[in-house]
Amino acid sequence: MWYNIIKTKNNMKKSNIYFSIAILIMLAFAFFPPLLGNIRIKERDVPADFLSAYWIKTFDYKTSSKLPDNIQFIRVEGNENYVQLNVNRSDSTVLNSPRPDQYEFEVKNDTLILKTFKKDMTFYIQSKQEIKSVDIRNTYAYLNVPNQDSLIILGEDKSKIDMSHNDNDTSKFSKIFVKLKSESRLYFRNVKSEKIDIVLENSVFNYDSKLNVDSVSVNLVGKSTVKSQNSDEVQHVKNLRISGDKTYFKNEFAGNGVNVN
Structure with a gap:
């Protein structure tokens, strides 16, 4: 019986931890879109943050197209x-x-x-x-x-x-x-x-x-x-x-x- 109670408490702690981690990840993506690979650009095509600059350098991201x-x-x-x-x-x-x-x-x-x-x-x-x-x-x-x-x-x-x-x-x-x-x-x-x-x-x-x-x-x-x-x-x-x-x-x-x- 005591074992079952302890096991239940441990499972609840793990569930709370997983839930908290999920919330933190969602908040990070919501407030910092570049984590998802979204590029943020300011005027004159200047990247708005270091991750946006990284994605631009890493991938073929073009803001200008020759016509x-x-x-x-x-x-x-x-x-x-x-x-x-x-x-x-x-x-x-x-x-x-x-x-x-x-x-x-x-x-x-x-x-x-x-x-x-x-x-x-x-x-x-x-x-x-x-x-x-x-x-x-x-x-x-x-x-x-x-x-x-x-x-x-x-x-x-x-x-x-x-x-x-x-x-x-x-x-x-x-x-x-x-x-x-x-x-x-x-x-x-x-x-x-x-x-x-x-x-x-x-x-x-x-x-x-x-x-x-x-x-x-x-x-x-x-x-x-x-x-x-x-x-x-x-x-x-x-x-x-x-x-x-x-x-x-x-x-x-x-x-x-x-x-x-």
């Missing part, structure tokens, strides 16, 4: 996640992202296709060619594209697209073409262009008072509208031409000082 220099079109396929897309001109074409385990990419002819998972992502693209169009799908995207001759922006599948430029950048796009559909939204903050043409299919175009453009033409289809986010302020949109189904649009949406016709 064909004929890339002119970019498509982002997301999962309702946030994607920041930064594009700059360069002597060669390179894709850089600090989280290469959270996306896949492929190149079809002159199109770069980025397929992101659930995590928020930031991409830096050095492009030898001028990027002609950016196609955003099921993503909340922030676009940083240099001013150039022209740009096409496409959005669908409930995408939300924000775009702005530096206040000190005085250059302008010659023209921008936008087509949104399936409950997508575009927000131009501080964008400069001579002309903008937009087609909205059950979608919304928003802008703030810093949008600087001579002429904006918008064709509304279905439940679509256009609206300044700070309509009480003096706008820098000179002329706004609205066509199509105006059921959900009102002239006062355009903002202070905008000529609507």
Whole structure:
């Protein structure tokens, strides 16, 4: 009998020890992901800790990928996640992202296709060619594209697209073409262009008072509208031409000082 009691107590002690060890291991993995081989990267591709640096040196971990220099079109396929897309001109074409385990990419002819998972992502693209169009799908995207001759922006599948430029950048796009559909939204903050043409299919175009453009033409289809986010302020949109189904649009949406016709 005494033997059974002692044996039971010993078994309980062992169980408590095993349970405590399991908890400690779980906590270690939770608070220190590199133990599982996950690499943590800070800005400019700098490893965040010594284990991340070890994994990078030990395995073929690449944050940069050389791309064909004929890339002119970019498509982002997301999962309702946030994607920041930064594009700059360069002597060669390179894709850089600090989280290469959270996306896949492929190149079809002159199109770069980025397929992101659930995590928020930031991409830096050095492009030898001028990027002609950016196609955003099921993503909340922030676009940083240099001013150039022209740009096409496409959005669908409930995408939300924000775009702005530096206040000190005085250059302008010659023209921008936008087509949104399936409950997508575009927000131009501080964008400069001579002309903008937009087609909205059950979608919304928003802008703030810093949008600087001579002429904006918008064709509304279905439940679509256009609206300044700070309509009480003096706008820098000179002329706004609205066509199509105006059921959900009102002239006062355009903002202070905008000529609507």
